[in-house]
Amino acid sequence: xxxxxxxxxPVWFFTALVILPVLVLAGVGFNMLRLEQQRLxxxxxxxxxxxxxxxxxxxxxxxxxxxxxxxxxxxxxxSNALDESLMELQRTNPLVRNVFRIPEEGKLLFPKPGMNLxxxxxxxxxxxxxLFAGRMQWFDPEGDVLKIRSxxxxxxxxxxxxxxxxxxxxxxxxxxLIPDRREIVGVEIEMAALYSRLVLWLGETRGKxxxxxxxxxxxxxxxxxxxxxxxxxxxxxxxGAMLPFARLGAMYDTQIGEGLSKGFMWVAGSLGVLxxxxxxxxxxxxxxxxxxxxxxxxxxxxxxxxxxxxxxxxLTTLRLYSELLLEGRVTxxxxxxxxxxxxxxxxxxxxxxxxxxLDFSRLEMGRSRLHPQRLCLNACLQTVCARMSERFVQAxxxxxxxxxxxxxxxxxxxxxxxxxxxxxxAIKYAASGGVLxxxxxxxxxxxxxxxxDEGPGIPEREGAKVFQAFHQVDDRITRESGGTGLxxxxxxxxxxxxxxxxxxxxxxxGCVFIWSFPDCEDxxx
Amino acid sequence: MNAKLxxxxxxxxxxxxxxxxxxxxxxxxxxxxxxVELDRGVLPADQKQTAVVKISLVADAAPKExxxxxxxxxxxxxxxxxxxGNKIEQARQAALEALSxxxxxxxxxxxxxxxxxxxxxxxxxVKDQRRAxxxxxxxxxxxxxxxxxxxxxxxxxxxxxxxxxxxxMVHRMILLSDGLANKGPSSPEDLGRLxxxxxxxxxxxxxxxxxNDYNEDLMTRLAQRSDGNTYFxxxxxxxxxxxxxxxxxxxxxxxxxxxxxIECPENVKPLRSIGREATIRGQKVELNLNQLYGSQxxxxxxxxxxxxxxxxxxxxxxxxxxxxxxxxxxxxxxQNLALNAxxxxxxxxxKASTNVDVKEEVLLNESAMAKEEAIKxxxxxxxxxxxxVLKKNRQQILDxxxxxxxxxxxxxxxxAQNLEAQSIMLDQDGLNxxxxxxxxxxxxxxxNQQLNKSSWKKK
Numbered sequence: 008x009x010x011x012x013x014x015x016x017p018v019w020f021f022t023a024l025v026i027l028p029v030l031v032l033a034g035v036g037f038n039m040l041r042l043e044q045q046r047l048x049x050x051x052x053x054x055x056x057x058x059x060x061x062x063x064x065x066x067x068x069x070x071x072x073x074x075x076x077x078x079x080x081x082x083x084x085x086s087n088a089l090d091e092s093l094m095e096l097q098r099t100n101p102l103v104r105n106v107f108r109i110p111e112e113g114k115l116l117f118p119k120p121g122m123n124l125x126x127x128x129x130x131x132x133x134x135x136x137x138l139f140a141g142r143m144q145w146f147d148p149e150g151d152v153l154k155i156r157s158x159x160x161x162x163x164x165x166x167x168x169x170x171x172x173x174x175x176x177x178x179x180x181x182x183x184l185i186p187d188r189r190e191i192v193g194v195e196i197e198m199a200a201l202y203s204r205l206v207l208w209l210g211e212t213r214g215k216x217x218x219x220x221x222x223x224x225x226x227x228x229x230x231x232x233x234x235x236x237x238x239x240x241x242x243x244x245x246x247g248a249m250l251p252f253a254r255l256g257a258m259y260d261t262q263i264g265e266g267l268s269k270g271f272m273w274v275a276g277s278l279g280v281l282x283x284x285x286x287x288x289x290x291x292x293x294x295x296x297x298x299x300x301x302x303x304x305x306x307x308x309x310x311x312x313x314x315x316x317x318x319x320x321x322l323t324t325l326r327l328y329s330e331l332l333l334e335g336r337v338t339x340x341x342x343x344x345x346x347x348x349x350x351x352x353x354x355x356x357x358x359x360x361x362x363x364x365l366d367f368s369r370l371e372m373g374r375s376r377l378h379p380q381r382l383c384l385n386a387c388l389q390t391v392c393a394r395m396s397e398r399f400v401q402a403x404x405x406x407x408x409x410x411x412x413x414x415x416x417x418x419x420x421x422x423x424x425x426x427x428x429x430x431x432x433a434i435k436y437a438a439s440g441g442v443l444x445x446x447x448x449x450x451x452x453x454x455x456x457x458x459x460d461e462g463p464g465i466p467e468r469e470g471a472k473v474f475q476a477f478h479q480v481d482d483r484i485t486r487e488s489g490g491t492g493l494x495x496x497x498x499x500x501x502x503x504x505x506x507x508x509x510x511x512x513x514x515x516x517g518c519v520f521i522w523s524f525p526d527c528e529d530x531x532x
Numbered sequence: 533m534n535a536k537l538x539x540x541x542x543x544x545x546x547x548x549x550x551x552x553x554x555x556x557x558x559x560x561x562x563x564x565x566x567x568v569e570l571d572r573g574v575l576p577a578d579q580k581q582t583a584v585v586k587i588s589l590v591a592d593a594a595p596k597e598x599x600x601x602x603x604x605x606x607x608x609x610x611x612x613x614x615x616x617g618n619k620i621e622q623a624r625q626a627a628l629e630a631l632s633x634x635x636x637x638x639x640x641x642x643x644x645x646x647x648x649x650x651x652x653x654x655x656x657x658v659k660d661q662r663r664a665x666x667x668x669x670x671x672x673x674x675x676x677x678x679x680x681x682x683x684x685x686x687x688x689x690x691x692x693x694x695x696x697x698x699x700x701m702v703h704r705m706i707l708l709s710d711g712l713a714n715k716g717p718s719s720p721e722d723l724g725r726l727x728x729x730x731x732x733x734x735x736x737x738x739x740x741x742x743x744n745d746y747n748e749d750l751m752t753r754l755a756q757r758s759d760g761n762t763y764f765x766x767x768x769x770x771x772x773x774x775x776x777x778x779x780x781x782x783x784x785x786x787x788x789x790x791x792x793x794i795e796c797p798e799n800v801k802p803l804r805s806i807g808r809e810a811t812i813r814g815q816k817v818e819l820n821l822n823q824l825y826g827s828q829x830x831x832x833x834x835x836x837x838x839x840x841x842x843x844x845x846x847x848x849x850x851x852x853x854x855x856x857x858x859x860x861x862x863x864x865x866x867q868n869l870a871l872n873a874x875x876x877x878x879x880x881x882x883k884a885s886t887n888v889d890v891k892e893e894v895l896l897n898e899s900a901m902a903k904e905e906a907i908k909x910x911x912x913x914x915x916x917x918x919x920x921v922l923k924k925n926r927q928q929i930l931d932x933x934x935x936x937x938x939x940x941x942x943x944x945x946x947x948a949q950n951l952e953a954q955s956i957m958l959d960q961d962g963l964n965x966x967x968x969x970x971x972x973x974x975x976x977x978x979x980n981q982q983l984n985k986s987s988w989k990k991k
Contacts, residue, residue: 094813094818098732098791100732101732117813118814122813123801123802123815124812125805125809125810125813127809128811128812197725199717199722199724199726199729202722203680203684203687203726203729204684206680206684206685207688210681218648228716229716230716230717232648
C-alpha cells in the first residue's frame with residue numbers, strides 16, 4: 008500500500024517539500040541578517056555623527072583658549088606703550104599676523120595709514136578697510152561682552168572674535184575695548200599658523216579609521232588629516248562661532264562599512280551555499296531512497312508472483328497426474344511409471360523451491376548456523392550432479408569434474424547448496440547444451456572451484472547485479488525454467504559466511520562462476 | 533623693553549658713527565661683530581636722494597674648543613608615490629647621513645608625509661642610533677603629498693624640545709619634497725605665512741626640492757620666511773651631499789634670535805629693504821633672523837630717502853640696535869650702532885667714497901630681484917622682456933666692475949656669468965620647469981644670504 012503511494016507521487020513533490028520550508032527559513036534568516044546589518048550600520052553612523060559633533064566642540068574649545076589668551080594679553084597692555092606692546096606681540100606670537108589700535112569712533116592710531124609701511128601692512132589695511140574706515144560696527148549692540156578670567160584686569164573688557172572675508176579668503180580678528188581709553192586694540196590671526204595647529208588638533212581628536220577635514224563655504228579644503236580623494240565625506244557639521252565660515256567633515260575608513268557588508272555577504276553566501284548543498288543532497292538522498300524503495304517493492308512483488316507461479320506449476324502437475332492415477336484412467340504401466348516419475352520430479356522441484364525460500368529467509372533473519380569441516384568436494388560434486396543427472400541429460404549439458412581431489416574447510420550442507428545452485432544455474436541459462444567444466448584453482452591461500460559453461464553468458468552491465476536478491480537476468484528464462492532469483496544471492500552469502508566468496512567472470516565466452524573457500528591447512532592453523 | 537628703546541633713542545642723539553654698547557667683550561674678542569655702513573662715505577650735497585644703509589652681523593668661525601650648541605632637528609620627508617625608486621632610497625641615505633652627524637646632546641625626529649602624516653621617530657635624544665637607522669631604512673612610499681600636515685607635525689615634534697633650554701638650542705626642520713602639495717593649504721602664500729609664524733618660534737625650515745616636479749615657489753617661500761636654506765636638487769644622487777651641507781650649517785650656528793631694530797630721524801625716510809622683507813612702521817624698521825652661522829655675514833640693506841643737505845654737514849641717518857643670543861656664552865647680547873652721513877659738492881669725492889662692499893651686496897640682491905622679475909614676465913608670456921631684464925642686470929654688474937674697484941670682484945663676475953647663462957637658457961628653452969627652479973632658487977639663496985648655494989651650474 009505504502010509503496011503504491013510513493014509510486015504515484017512525483018519526486019519533485021518531495022523535493023519541493025524540502026525546498027519550500029528551507030527557502031522560507033533562509034528568506035527569514037536573510038532578512039533578519041539584513042536588518043541587523045542595517046541596524047549596526049545606523050549605530051555606527053549615529054556614533055560617528057555624535058563623535059563628529061564632539062570633535063567640533065573640542066576644536067571650538069581650543070579656539071576659545073586661543074582667543075582668551077590673546078584677549079588677556081591685549082587687555083593687560085600698559086596704556087603708555089600700546090604700540091610697542093602690540094609690535095612685540097606681533098614679533099613673538101606665532102598666531103598673530105598683524106596688530107592694530109583704533110579709537111572706538113575714529114581713525115586708526117596704529118598703524119597709521121599715512122605712515123611709511125611695508126607691503127604686508129598695506130595689504131592688511133586694505134583687507135579691513137571697511138572696518139577701519141568706520142563703515143562697520145566693532146561690536147554688536149547686544150552681546151559680545153565676554154568675561155575674561157584675568158587676575159589683573161579690573162573691568163572685564165568687551166572683546167570680540169570676528170570672522171572676516173576678503174578676496175574670497177577667510178580670516179579672523181581678535182580685539183578688545185580698553186574701557187578707560189575707549190580704544191580698540193586687536194590682532195589679526197595668522198591663519199596659516201592656526202590651520203597648522205588645527206591639523207594637529209584634528210589629528211588628536213579623530214577616531215579610529217576616521218579622517219577629519221575642515222571645509223570652507225565653497226567646500227575648499229582648509230585642513231585635512233587624511234586624503235579626501237580616497238575617501239568620501241560621510242558626515243559634516245557646521246562649526247560654531249569660532250569658525251563660522253567652516254564646517255567639519257569626517258571621512259571614514261570605508262573598510263568599516265565594507266567590513267560589515269563583507270561579513271554580511273560572507274555569512275549570507277555561506278548560508279546560501281549550505282542551503283543549496285542541503286537541498287541538492289536532500290533531493291538526491293530522497294530520490295535514491297524512493298527509487299530503492301520502489302525497486303525493492305517491485306522486486307518483492309515480482310518475487311511473490313514468481314514464487315507463487317513456481318509453486319503453482321508443480322502443484323498443478325502434481326494434482327493433475329495424481330488425479331489421473333487415482334481415478335485409474337491410466338492403465339498403461341509405462342505411462343503410469345512416467346507419470347509417477349513426473350510426480351517425483353515436480354515434488355523435487357517444489358522441495359527445491361521451498362528450500363531456497365527457506366534458506367533466504369534464514370539468511371535474512373540471521374538464523375543460519377554453519378559448521379565448517381574438512382570436506383572432499385569431489386564427492387560432494389559427484390553426489391549433487393548424480394542427483395541432477397537427469398536434468399543435465401535433458402538440458403544436453405555434459406559435466407566434467409576436477410582431475411585431482413579438492414579438499415576445503417566448508418559446511419557440507421552449504422557446499423552442497425552452492426554446488427546445486429551453480430549447477431542449476433548452468434542448466435537454466437546454458438540450455439543450448441555444451442559442457443559445464445568444473446575445475447580447481449588455487450591462489451592467495453584460497454582454493455577455488457570454477458564452473459564454466461558454454462551458454463550465452465551474462466551481459467556485462469548485469470555482472471554486478473546477478474548476486475542481488477530477486478534479481479533475474481531474464482524473467483522469461485526464469486519463468487520457463489523456474490527460479491526465484493535467490494539462488495546466486497544465497498550461494499554468495501553462504502560462501503562469504505564460510506570465509507570465501509563467489510564471483511562471476513564475464514570476460515571470456517560463456518559464464519564463469521568462481522567459488523573460493525578456505526583451504527583446510529589455513530583453517531587448521 | 534621700553535627702557536631699551538629709550539636708551540637706544542638717546543644713543544641716536546649722540547651721533548656716534550659706530551659704537552658698541554652693552555657688548556660684554558672688547559671688539560677684538562667678540563665672536564659676532566656688528567657694522568652699519570652707507571653705500572657711499574660722502575653723499576652729494578644739496579639734493580634729495582636715496583642711499584643704501586647696510587647693517588650687518590659678521591661671525592667668526594665657531595670656537596673649536598667650545599662645545600657647539602645642541603641641535604633640535606626634524607626631518608620631514610615626502611614619501612608620496614612619486615618618491616618611489618631611487619629617490620626614496622637616496623632620501624633614506626641622506627637622512628641616515630644627517631643622523632650620523634648628530635651627537636648625544638642633540639634631539640632628532642623624523643616625520644613622513646604621504647596621504648597621511650606619520651611621526652616615524654618622535655623627538656628625543658639620539659641614544660639608540662641603530663634603532664633609528666632601522667626605522668629610516670624601512671621607509672616606504674605611499675599616497676599623495678600632505679606637505680602642510682607634514683610641516684605642522686614636524687613643528688609639533690620640534691616644539692617638544694621647547695622648554696627651559698630651548699634658547700640655547702638650534703631648532704631646524706629639513707623638508708624634503710618632490711611633488712606638489714595637494715592636501716590642505718598649498719599656496720606659496722599659505723606656506724610663506726606658516727614660515728613667518730614658525731620663525732617667531734625660532735624654527736627654521738630648510739627646504740630641499742627634488743626633481744623637476746615640486747613647487748619651487750612654495751618651497752623657497754617657506755624657507756625664506758622661516759629663515760631656512762633652500763635647495764634645488766635635480767638629481768636625487770646629490771641628496772646626501774645637500775643634507776651634509778645643511779647639517780654643516782646647522783651644527784655651525786653661533787647666534788640665535790637675532791633682532792635688528794633701526795630707527796631713522798624724522799627727516800630720513802626708510803623706503804624699502806633690498807632683498808629681504810623687513811617690517812617698516814613709520815621711522816622704524818625691524819628684521820628678525822633665526823640664526824647666524826660661523827664665518828657668515830648676515831645683513832639688512834635698507835634704502836632710505838635722504839633730504840637735501842648742505843655740504844660739510846653731518847646728518848644722522850640711522851641708529852640701530854642689534855640683539856642676539858650668543859650660543860657659546862649663552863648670554864643675550866646687544867650692540868647699538870648709529871650712522872651719520874657726510875655731504876660734499878665734489879662729485880669726485882662722492883664717487884671715491886663709494887663703499888664697494890655695500891655696492892656689491894646691492895648689485896647681487898638686485899640681480900636676485902631681477903631673476904624674480906624675469907620669472908614674472910616670462911609667466912605673463914613676455915619672454916623677450918624677461919631675457920632683457922636679466923641681460924640689463926648683467927650689464928649693470930659689468931659696468932660696476934669697470935667703474936669701481938671691488939675688493940673681491942669674483943663674486944660679481946660669477947654672478948654676471950650666471951645671468952648670461954640664465955638669459956641664454958631662458959631665451960632658448962623658455963621658462964621650463966628646470967629654468968624656473970634655477971632662477972627662483974638662485975634668487976632666494978642670494979636674498980637669504982645662504983652660505984651653501986645649490987650647485988645648479990653643474991648642468
